Amino acid sequence: MSIVQTKELAVGYEGRTVVGQINLEALKGQFICLLGPNGSGKSTIIRTLSGLLRPLGGSVFLKGEHLYTIQPQDLAKTMAVVLTERLSPGLIKVFDLVAMGRYPYTGFFGRLTGKDAGKVWEALSLVGAGKLAGRYFNELSDGEKQKVLMARALVQEPEVLILDEPTSHLDLKHRLEVMAILRRLTQKKGITVILSLHEVDMALKSCELVILVKNGKILAYGPPEEILGDERVAELYDIDCANFSNCLGGIELRNGGGAGVFVLAGGGSGALVYRLLNKQGFSLSTGVIPENDIDYHVGQALGATVISEKPFEEISKSSLNRAVFASTQAAYILDAGFPVGTQNKRNLDLVKQVLAQGRTIYSLRNPKEIRLLFGEGKGQWVFCPTTGALLSQLKIEEGQRQGKNASTSAAVVVG
Amino acid sequence: MVTEVIPKSFSRFSSPIGCKPFYLLALLSILLVLTLILSLTLGSVAIPLKDLSQVLLGQGSHTVDKTVILDIRLPRALAAAFGGAALAVSGLLLQIFFRNPIVDPYVLGVSSGATLVVALLMLTGFSLGMGSVSPFLVTLAALIGALGVVVLVMAIANRVKSVVTLLVIGLMIGYLCSAVVNILMTFAEKENLHNFILWTLGSFSGFDWREVEILAPVGGVLLAAAYLLSKPLNALLLGEDYAQSMGVKIKKLRRGTVLISSALTALVTAFAGPVAFIGLASPHLARLILGTSDNKILIPATILLGATVTTLCDLLARISFSPVELPISAITSLLGAPIVISLLMKRRTSL
Numbered sequence: 001m002s003i004v005q006t007k008e009l010a011v012g013y014e015g016r017t018v019v020g021q022i023n024l025e026a027l028k029g030q031f032i033c034l035l036g037p038n039g040s041g042k043s044t045i046i047r048t049l050s051g052l053l054r055p056l057g058g059s060v061f062l063k064g065e066h067l068y069t070i071q072p073q074d075l076a077k078t079m080a081v082v083l084t085e086r087l088s089p090g091l092i093k094v095f096d097l098v099a100m101g102r103y104p105y106t107g108f109f110g111r112l113t114g115k116d117a118g119k120v121w122e123a124l125s126l127v128g129a130g131k132l133a134g135r136y137f138n139e140l141s142d143g144e145k146q147k148v149l150m151a152r153a154l155v156q157e158p159e160v161l162i163l164d165e166p167t168s169h170l171d172l173k174h175r176l177e178v179m180a181i182l183r184r185l186t187q188k189k190g191i192t193v194i195l196s197l198h199e200v201d202m203a204l205k206s207c208e209l210v211i212l213v214k215n216g217k218i219l220a221y222g223p224p225e226e227i228l229g230d231e232r233v234a235e236l237y238d239i240d241c242a243n244f245s246n247c248l249g250g251i252e253l254r255n256g257g258g259a260g261v262f263v264l265a266g267g268g269s270g271a272l273v274y275r276l277l278n279k280q281g282f283s284l285s286t287g288v289i290p291e292n293d294i295d296y297h298v299g300q301a302l303g304a305t306v307i308s309e310k311p312f313e314e315i316s317k318s319s320l321n322r323a324v325f326a327s328t329q330a331a332y333i334l335d336a337g338f339p340v341g342t343q344n345k346r347n348l349d350l351v352k353q354v355l356a357q358g359r360t361i362y363s364l365r366n367p368k369e370i371r372l373l374f375g376e377g378k379g380q381w382v383f384c385p386t387t388g389a390l391l392s393q394l395k396i397e398e399g400q401r402q403g404k405n406a407s408t409s410a411a412v413v414v415g
Numbered sequence: 416m417v418t419e420v421i422p423k424s425f426s427r428f429s430s431p432i433g434c435k436p437f438y439l440l441a442l443l444s445i446l447l448v449l450t451l452i453l454s455l456t457l458g459s460v461a462i463p464l465k466d467l468s469q470v471l472l473g474q475g476s477h478t479v480d481k482t483v484i485l486d487i488r489l490p491r492a493l494a495a496a497f498g499g500a501a502l503a504v505s506g507l508l509l510q511i512f513f514r515n516p517i518v519d520p521y522v523l524g525v526s527s528g529a530t531l532v533v534a535l536l537m538l539t540g541f542s543l544g545m546g547s548v549s550p551f552l553v554t555l556a557a558l559i560g561a562l563g564v565v566v567l568v569m570a571i572a573n574r575v576k577s578v579v580t581l582l583v584i585g586l587m588i589g590y591l592c593s594a595v596v597n598i599l600m601t602f603a604e605k606e607n608l609h610n611f612i613l614w615t616l617g618s619f620s621g622f623d624w625r626e627v628e629i630l631a632p633v634g635g636v637l638l639a640a641a642y643l644l645s646k647p648l649n650a651l652l653l654g655e656d657y658a659q660s661m662g663v664k665i666k667k668l669r670r671g672t673v674l675i676s677s678a679l680t681a682l683v684t685a686f687a688g689p690v691a692f693i694g695l696a697s698p699h700l701a702r703l704i705l706g707t708s709d710n711k712i713l714i715p716a717t718i719l720l721g722a723t724v725t726t727l728c729d730l731l732a733r734i735s736f737s738p739v740e741l742p743i744s745a746i747t748s749l750l751g752a753p754i755v756i757s758l759l760m761k762r763r764t765s766l
Binding site: 072079080087088089091092093096097100106108109110 | 652657661
């Protein structure tokens with residue numbers, strides 16, 4: 001059954017339409033998220049859906065009824081909100097603040113009955129804030145405040161809960177807690193949750209439906225797994241310095257532009273090394289990596305040149321050749337300590353060819369293992385016990401290399 | 416799944432503040448009664464407690480004492496108590512309404528309107544031919560001025576969207592009125608000017624029963640009306656958006672709050688002139704003493720505190736430099752400001 005429905009809704013302030021042509025439908029117990037850049041109108045939509053702002057056009061239906069014809073008190077029993085504005089309600093204890101949510105149920109003077117008090121305790125324990133009941137609201141941390149405000153909304157016993165950026169200002173722990181509580185509400189209590197979010201990864205991992213808002217219209221609407229494609233996210237936020245990866249569920253910053261590094265990786269050995277080098281501005285190439293490998297996805301998201309092989313296939317000759325070529329282009333060659341198995345054993349050939357070219361390999365593997373795999377390499381191995389050691393080694397080399405370049409170019413000038 | 420075990424001892428009370436506020440309110444009531452008794456006994460003629468009780472019970476034959484107590488001190492003390500309560504609640508309502516702790520009852524320009532009309536009466540030719548201006552006329556003038564501003568503010572309150580705009584408009588009305596008053600003062604005669612300035616500092620002297628008979632019932636009704644708003648006002652502590660989402664009819668509440676608070680202020684200003692500080696400080700005192708912003712407790716406490724403090728200040732104004740009477744605004748500020756500061760310093764939270 002549709003709980004909230006909008007038809008050709010246009011929202012905005014004083015004749016200036018912020019977002020138009022909004023056609024949405026929220027069913028019972030759905031977890032729906034509005035995503036979009038700052039200023040795209042998420043909050044305006046949220047405020048209109050919660051009845052705080054009159055729509056400029058079209059209509060909002062709550063359980064089939066026109067939202068603006070519902071009496072405020074009845075509306076408060078069906079829908080509750082958590083807003084972004086920072087509250088300073090004065091000398092109010094948490095219990096009393098949450099109890100205010102009983103407003104539509106209590107009598108003329110707002111006296112709480114035993115049942116009301118029970119609801120308050122229930123809501124407080126539902127968000128895990130029972131211990132805060134006797135504290136002053138002003139003295140709580142941001143995360144605690146947010147939980148208390150959610151409890152306040154819950155004692156209204158709503159069927160729809162609308163939240164405007166409930167996770168901003170919160171640390172990771174509270175952010176996760178808030179999302180976990182909301183998900184529980186949708187699953188256990190059948191409450192329809194509509195919220196706006198900043199974090200794409202959070203939306204992808206917790207919401208049932210996402211609504212992408214940009215440039216005054218709804219860009220897309222559907223399950224995040226389907227519509228949060230890598231390019232779509234980049235388009236949504238106009239990102240060009242980072243890549244979003246749907247299957248990794250996160251954003252990777254692109255840096256690049258510096259000296260080239262070829263990383264021999266696979267089996268997850270490369271992911272962290274890529275990030276480390278990428279942060280320092282090195283341009284990455286890597287290989288040969290099967291496409292079902294985490295290193296493949298992280299590498300792609302970071303914008304590295306990934307020489308890859310089809311999933312579960314042995315590395316082909318041609319892939320090997322491409323990798324050898326890529327390695328010759330790079331200033332440094334790095335062994336991330338990839339595991340060797342039947343499918344990627346051609347990577348051993350890759351290492352041998354690199355060694356044959358007389359290149360130095362910086363390795364995170366322990367020396368014993370290298371001797372076992374590749375025999376004695378004539379001083380071509382540099383062993384780095386940690387990534388930190390690796391990085392400082394690379395920086396020293398890089399410094400020397402640039403110094404040399406400078407002196408050769410100076411020599412040319414003198415000559 | 417987060418499940419929490421709530422200690423049993425805690426779940427027994429319906430609210431963490433328990434029943435403590437009730438005792439505090441009783442204590443404040445006793446304090447008010449004591450202050451009233453004090454202000455009836457002290458003065459240029461000291462009246463012992465025994466005589467006082469006899470006069471109040473209608474026994475004995477203290478004719479002089481009877482006149483002093485029943486005709487002079489009692490109406491004055493009651494006027495101070497009701498006036499103080501009215502100003503204090505007016506201040507409280509506006510502080511919640513504007514969500515601003517330094518708002519006082521005069522921010523909407525009520526006293527400026529009263530002052531303007533009184534200045535027109537006292538400083539210009541209107542009073543020519545009448546010798547001195549009768550107190551009744553002054554009261555009438557102040558009432559006209561105050562109510563005029565109330566009507567104006569109400570009309571504006573219906574039109575503007577944001578309360579901050581209303582606040583600024585109120586301030587502007589105040590500036591406009593005082594500009595005119597300043598011009599009038601420049602051209603006024605010395606003696607008139609002195610009387611006018613004394614009026615602007617407020618006083619409860621010369622109150623008689625006729626005035627109390629108007630002030631007390633009207634004030635009482637308005638105070639009761641303010642208490643009836645305590646539930647939506649509590650919701651308003653969370654801001655207009657949250658209040659609306661909980662089912663508060665914001666426009667009605669806005670109109671009610673502005674109307675009640677300005678009417679209370681207009682009432683007191685008409686009879687006693689602008690009395691400073693009570694409306695700003697009493698709500699703070701009440702909040703800090705009770706440790707809560709819950710209006711169901713705070714409104715009665717503010718009424719009691721406003722009444723007590725004002726009666727006490729009026730007493731001090733009367734007796735400290737007798738026979739010269741000090742303006743009450745001087746006493747309220749001198750006494751109140753240090754108390755508020757020291758209370759605020761002890762606690763971290765405000766409003």
